[in-house]
Amino acid sequence: MALTPSTMVALGTRAPSFRLPDTSGELVSLPEPGSHAATLVVFMCNHCPYVKHVAEELARLGRELPGRDVAMFGINSNDAENYPADSPAAMVREVAARGYVFAYLFDEDQSVARAYRAACTPDFFLFDRDLKLVYRGELDDSRPGNHKPVTGVALRAAIDAVLEGRPVDPRQVPSMGCNIKWKG
Numbered sequence: 001m002a003l004t005p006s007t008m009v010a011l012g013t014r015a016p017s018f019r020l021p022d023t024s025g026e027l028v029s030l031p032e033p034g035s036h037a038a039t040l041v042v043f044m045c046n047h048c049p050y051v052k053h054v055a056e057e058l059a060r061l062g063r064e065l066p067g068r069d070v071a072m073f074g075i076n077s078n079d080a081e082n083y084p085a086d087s088p089a090a091m092v093r094e095v096a097a098r099g100y101v102f103a104y105l106f107d108e109d110q111s112v113a114r115a116y117r118a119a120c121t122p123d124f125f126l127f128d129r130d131l132k133l134v135y136r137g138e139l140d141d142s143r144p145g146n147h148k149p150v151t152g153v154a155l156r157a158a159i160d161a162v163l164e165g166r167p168v169d170p171r172q173v174p175s176m177g178c179n180i181k182w183k184g
């Protein structure tokens with residue numbers, strides 16, 4: 001496990017489109033601009049201790065956000081051949097165990113992770129109604145072993161700002177987690 005920060009892509013960057021299979025095999029695409037008040041894309045996986053640490057909060061967000069007109073997608077871009085705990089079959093089990101209700105997608109060729117410049121798991125990207133990046137940073141300041149509660153306060157503040165029509169604070173702290181397990 002290599003502790004890796006998010007790349008902190010430039011705010012205002014347009015969300016790269018995607019069309020990826022979910023855990024049922026159905027292809028899911030990034031919504032069109034204007035479809036939702038905001039869109040949250042989370043690069044995640046099953047085995048990373050940093051994702052496991054925040055999994056309950058991810059499930060909570062997945063239940064809450066649709067009622068607030070926020071689309072949420074989890075994307076697993078890890079090399080499943082070398083990390084079978086992140087395989088599509090394991091993702092099905094993870095969705096059931098965690099109670100995820102958001103689309104959990106598999107990026108087998110890792111092209112979506114590369115397009116987003118995702119670096120770690122978890123890596124959070126929040127886009128406004130026009131699919132322009134307004135937040136890329138940590139969920140909150142809790143990390144495995146630091147004994148701080150997982151609240152999602154940083155990401156939730158950004159979501160609230162977007163939904164209330166306020167600017168998102170540009171001072172954002174990078175997310176930290178396991179590096180994406182790149183192929184080859």
